[in-house]
């Protein structure tokens with residue numbers, strides 16, 4: 613099993629954002645996390661990546677307990693994450709951003725100058741750009757990229773660190789319908805080609821049901837249901853708590 617959480621619990625003041633959650637994400641799986649606003653989805657990711665310390669429970673990655681490792685150590689272990697908010701250097705080009713990430717990954721921040729990169733860094737950065745279809749804007753400054761391309765750059769920055777598990781928090785947020793489908797198709801193709809274990813949070817149910825092989829539903833910090841799209845679609849508890857709400861009504 614690639615990624616597993618056992619009895620994960622995290623409270624903020626009196627609110628249990630994640631409440632005794634146990635889930636498994638098998639190696640190579642593509643899973644969507646869904647649930648109403650405030651269900652604990654982002655907190656769940658933050659506990660897996662180490663952005664927040666857990667109150668109780670464990671995060672197990674490839675058989676190793678990583679619960680108390682730092683964020684950076686988890687990245688080195690192979691747990692990657694792209695953020696909802698662009699996390700790049702805005703005045704650097706796409707390629708320069710990726711070269712910085714590749715250089716940091718190989719542990720040579722002293723050699724960050726893009727004028728004299730380490731051998732292979734430019735090539736690797738270009739390879740990562742191609743993985744997400746950003747080679748067409750490799751020389752464009754990050755700050756002037758379209759919203760969709762900025763999200764792709766976030767994903768590419770995570771990929772530069774060679775994750776085996778990739779967590780994507782709302783990869784299609786803020787996009788129009790067409791751009792959403794283009795984005796999720798790229799994500800799906802990436803998962804297929806790179807043989808990643810991919811977990812993504814998504815509110816658009818059309819996307820979730822057509823892309824994810826497996827779905828986990830969180831509600832009030834607990835696991836409400838898990839299963840295939842067909843199982844989740846017909847699960848009465850999920851319909852009552854989430855799918856039946858106005859926003860997601862068919």
Ligand SMILES: Nc1ncnc2c1ncn2[C@@H]1O[C@H](COP(=O)(O)OP(=O)(O)OP(=O)(O)O)[C@@H](O)[C@H]1O
Nearest residue numbers: 624627628629647648649650651652653654655656
């Ligand atoms: N850093 C924090 N400090 C205090 N409370 C927090 C913090 N992060 C999350 N929470 C609370 O934890 C609960 C779960 O929030 P979380 O952001 O994980 O939900 P979510 O499912 O990702 O929601 P959304 O779909 O709206 O992004 C909410 O009640 C939220 O207010």
